[in-house]
Amino acid sequence: MATGRQDAWTMEEDRLLAEIVLEHIRAGSTQLKAFEEVGAKLSRTAAACGFRWNSYVRKKYKNEISEAKKARKAYPKQGRKGKEPDIQDEPKEKAKTFSTKDIIQFLMDMEEAQSNIQSESEIQEALKRENERLKQELAETKHQLQTIKNDYASLLGILEKAREVAAIDREKKTRQKAEAQT
Numbered sequence: 654m655a656t657g658r659q660d661a662w663t664m665e666e667d668r669l670l671a672e673i674v675l676e677h678i679r680a681g682s683t684q685l686k687a688f689e690e691v692g693a694k695l696s697r698t699a700a701a702c703g704f705r706w707n708s709y710v711r712k713k714y715k716n717e718i719s720e721a722k723k724a725r726k727a728y729p730k731q732g733r734k735g736k737e738p739d740i741q742d743e744p745k746e747k748a749k750t751f752s753t754k755d756i757i758q759f760l761m762d763m764e765e766a767q768s769n770i771q772s773e774s775e776i777q778e779a780l781k782r783e784n785e786r787l788k789q790e791l792a793e794t795k796h797q798l799q800t801i802k803n804d805y806a807s808l809l810g811i812l813e814k815a816r817e818v819a820a821i822d823r824e825k826k827t828r829q830k831a832e833a834q835t
Contacts, residue, residue, distance in 0.1 A: 678721040698755040
């Protein structure tokens with residue numbers, strides 16, 4: 654039985670992630686720095702934040718991302734000369750070391766992503782099979798329709814011939830009566 658993850662993202666965490674990433678985009682900073690900042694605030698890895706942003710949150714903020722990129726273009730060029738502005742007054746980063754917890758969290762996130770990809774692949778394959786089945790069914794239906802049209806045309810032809818024969822029989826009977834009376 655599947656249960657919810659204990660470390661599942663909340664709407665508030667998603668909102669914070671989006672706000673900070675958008676702030677970094679506007680300022681011309683990197684998303685990686687944004688992920689590191691959010692990770693520190695939420696006690697998550699930068700990789701987990703990046704994965705959540707790319708797999709879920711980013712899709713909900715397309716318009717805001719476009720606006721942030723426009724705002725970044727308006728950012729004064731002289732302020733950017735070869736270096737990214739610091740969002741916070743933080744010293745240059747030391748080499749990042751990862752704890753076992755960080756690595757386990759990253760691997761769990763990757764496993765979840767792989768599971769999602771496999772589910773989507775299975776859904777896509779099922780849809781392809783359904784599409785092929787429907788195409789075949791459509792072809793069979795078209796064939797049946799053509800058969801019905803042909804049968805209908807044949808039936809109309811038979812009815813027309815029967816009408817002609819009936820008309821000839823009536824005409825014959827009428828002539829016979831006329832000849833019998835004379």
